[in-house]
Amino acid sequence: MSWIDTHTHIYLPEFTDDVESVIGRALKANVQKMYLPNVDQNTLEDMLRLCQRHPNKLYPMAGLHPCSVKSNWEEELNHIQSVYEANKSSFIAVGEIGIDLFWDKSTLPLQEAAFHRQIEWALTEDLPIVIHVRDAFDETFAVVEQYPEVKGVFHCFTGTVEQAKWITSRGMYLGIGGVSTFKNGGMDKVLPHVDKSRVIVETDAPYLAPVPYRGKRNEPAYIPIIGQRLSDLWEMDLKDIMSLTTTNAQNLFRHG
């Protein structure tokens, strides 16, 4: 058994100089698989090329991030979908998609429209969705609620016990990352009360590095630190956290 980093952006410029060492350190830390969520049409080719260099280790997703949803979103999504069509068997999810009202509230109607269209796309392709939500739980839930059959994960979950229950009672998953290790992150009050069979782990590298690397560049080799945090909060062996979260991830993402 090994770890899976279910959300990592190691194709971004932050990793241009040393991505092979980053992957090497991940494998050494027994993080044997990494799932790569897309941002927009500018990141798609780099992500795909990196995944093709590391088959059965790196897996790409296709999607348009809510912060990249502008007035031309339909055009951009058409392009992303055409790249998806040409490489269909490689992709394991539609992501990351969702609603972000922290950076720009004015695009909410566009973000909602793009979110709807991408959920419908995922359903057509029988793929899970990877959801990004920031300052927009109500707006996001209102959309997701309309698709009871959709499967997916709320990535970088930092919400309340009630929000966690809303998610897991719909059969969806919670992506837990570095914020769970922050002293002021509040997750020590939430995580003991969530459905463990719906928890998967992620770094969201290069962002949100766990303590003691907080503020520095994050990388997939830090996944066991997040596992250790769950191990402490749930009073379970680290090994059992690894097999639980990996099994959960394999249940959600189709490559097995």
Ligand SMILES: [Zn+2]
């Ligand atoms: Zn992300």
